[in-house]
Amino acid sequence: MRTESDPLSVTFAALADPTRRAILSRLSQGEASVTELAKPFDLSLPGISKHLKVLQRAGLVTQGRNAQWRPCRLEAGRLKAASDWVGEYRRFWDESFQRLDDVLQEILEKEK
């Protein structure tokens, strides 16, 4: 099977859940403990831990070992890969459609 095992697919799968994206959003502002992460959600600690495990497996989040409160940290690298990918595709078509729009408007101007 060559479908689901590549890193980008794992990343996208981890990003598919709104709670996990909210966790990442929060972590993009800085480290947080599991308790802190659980607060805004209506979730038990085990519930949050489950989401964190998925994010860790996808390489999106790491958890510190040193401090007592074992802060969770966003690993931007993997997310950047996903962001780059979507960004490239978007850039291609955003720019294409802008140019298309320019060409269309130019033709419409001439027809007036």
Place this chain on the structure above:
Amino acid sequence: MGTKETRTMPKTDYRVEPGKQDIISEVVLDAPRELVFKAYTDPDLFARWWGPRRYENRVEKFDSRTGGEWRVTQVGDDGTEHGFRGVNHDVVAPERICQTFEYLGVPGHVALQTATFEAVGNKTKVVAQIVFQSVMDRDGMVASGMQSGADESMERLVELLDELKAER
């Protein structure tokens, strides 16, 4: 992205779902459907808009009839070339173009792309779907083919998160 504003720029929506092998993009263009269709099927017009600005399109083959072949090379200002080719499976004026799509940088990975054109008053809604042969093809094609070594930051990351959030 897309905060720079000239006149009202077309805003494209993308649907890239985890584990699926297609991408759907949707945009509304301020022009009648016949004209949009022409921009897709006339080689001179097509060359003027397809792809990022930093590439010049060299149209090598462009037979916009059902069964016709197309082959376009994008030439960067540094001379790098990216070739694309395919066959038009179905061209129904002014509604629909269904064609194969292959990036020659990764030969053998053929995608099927369908663009439909829908008149919305005097505007045209374009829905483009591209279906890859596998999830891996989908996730790998653009990364290898349309890369540009972009400079990224946390900003884009947050943007991506917002986008993914908005999709739900």
